[in-house]
Amino acid sequence: MAAGSGSRLGAAIPKAFVPVAGRPMIEWSVDALRAAGIEEIVVALPESGAAPAGCLGVRGGATRSESVRAALDAASGDGDVVVHDAARPLVEPSLFVEVVEALSAADCAIAAARVTDTIKEADGDVVVATYDRSRLWAVQTPQAFRRAALEAALNVDASVLATATDDASLVERAGGTVRVVEASPANFKVTTPHDLRIAELLLRAR
Numbered sequence: 001m002a003a004g005s006g007s008r009l010g011a012a013i014p015k016a017f018v019p020v021a022g023r024p025m026i027e028w029s030v031d032a033l034r035a036a037g038i039e040e041i042v043v044a045l046p047e048s049g050a051a052p053a054g055c056l057g058v059r060g061g062a063t064r065s066e067s068v069r070a071a072l073d074a075a076s077g078d079g080d081v082v083v084h085d086a087a088r089p090l091v092e093p094s095l096f097v098e099v100v101e102a103l104s105a106a107d108c109a110i111a112a113a114r115v116t117d118t119i120k121e122a123d124g125d126v127v128v129a130t131y132d133r134s135r136l137w138a139v140q141t142p143q144a145f146r147r148a149a150l151e152a153a154l155n156v157d158a159s160v161l162a163t164a165t166d167d168a169s170l171v172e173r174a175g176g177t178v179r180v181v182e183a184s185p186a187n188f189k190v191t192t193p194h195d196l197r198i199a200e201l202l203l204r205a206r
């Protein structure tokens, strides 16, 4: 998924094409997908971007779910599908393999890191709940799906799709089984300028 503008990053070009450690951000994820042996790579693109060599590019949509739908429609075959954010350039190839393997007992398997902060819910600035973090996960991509499960999950009202911040939540909503694969917090999403500085340092150190 590379079709987002990156409004929170605030760069002059779409986030997936912002240089990180000397290369467009998306190239790091494409390398990892190839190293993991993923057979076909479809990239949901913004208006102004081109797909990396060897990848099929499709125009993404205004929302994440629309971009996923466009890429899925362009992907051939009926095999398992992995969705990944171009905004996670630190992903390790082994994580793609792990989420696909976890599909043997699920409709969907998601990478996620254990929550290390205490998480509270507030109404305005008044705390109304404190959660048991031993049961909480900070969700990432890659997320692997049985193709039919993702297709069915995306076949819902546009208003539901517009508010889904990840694709696995649509499978949950449809009653499918979603399994967690523990991942490193190093697979963070580049969202802010601070994230970009950290990604730059870590990728240059590789």
Ligand SMILES: Nc1ccn([C@@H]2O[C@H](COP(=O)(O)OP(=O)(O)OP(=O)(O)O)[C@@H](O)[C@H]2O)c(=O)n1
Binding pocket: 001, 002, 003, 004, 005, 006, 007, 008, 009, 015, 016, 044, 060, 061, 062, 063, 064, 065, 067, 084, 085, 086, 087, 088, 189, 190, 191
């Ligand atoms: N319509 C969209 C929105 C997001 N994405 C992709 O989904 C990933 C995660 O989204 P996020 O980090 O929120 O990216 P942006 O939407 O670009 O960021 P922002 O919300 O700050 O504008 C990114 O790789 C982004 O390119 C996409 O393909 N299509």
Ligand SMILES: C[C@](O)(CO)[C@H](O)COP(=O)(O)O
Binding pocket: 064, 085, 138, 139, 140, 141, 165, 166, 167, 189
């Ligand atoms: C799918 C995702 O990467 C899981 O963490 C994330 O929700 C997508 O990014 P956004 O910032 O919510 O658009």
